[in-house]
Amino acid sequence: GAVVSQHPSRVICKSGTSVKIECRSLDFQATTMFWYRQFPKKSLMLMATSNEGSKATYEQGVEKDKFLINHASLTLSTLTVTSAHPEDSSFYICSCSRTAQSRAGTQYFGPGTRLLVL
């Protein structure tokens, strides 16, 4: 159990367009979902945390108008990169937790989405 999917797995887009990435928990209800960004050969950087039905909490330095997060249901969250630019190219990974934000809560990670902005 605890399978998380992301779609698409990779996307190439032109500069100035918007890209939507979906994150789904397939066999459990995700009270909390997280979005991370990973640069090549680097660690994961938490971008934002969201709970179903409420606004996402963004980490310092992450533009909320640039990276729109919607947590529409207990099994789906979307990240929209608006007006994408080449510097937004990265590996975006979501994770889901069964519990509310809790230190003991295990995060189950999706396979990631590779975004390349030309």
Next chain:
Amino acid sequence: AQSVTQLDSHVSVSEGTPVLLRCNYSSSYSPSLFWYVQHPNKGLQLLLKYTSAATLVKGINGFEAEFKKSETSFHLTKPSAHMSDAAEYFCVVSSDTGGFKTIFGAGTRLFVKA
């Protein structure tokens, strides 16, 4: 404040020999600690976690880690490396006191030689 330091950016071992991936943490509160593994172009998979129960934690694929509060360490070990263990490993500290926070270490790349 919280932080996590993975002491080695790369570790290389021969197949069949022990693996040691080192992690030190700093936390003002009682943290939970996790080890995740990431294979190339894949998501992260949980290996094991410590949440204030037994200090020696056994995980999947023969990995285990010991929480040592006095040394603020949570090193990951495996008695015998397998070729399939070659991957990136992340130590993670999480706390929900003083505001929820999850911090990833920089990662350790494990190479396994035949």
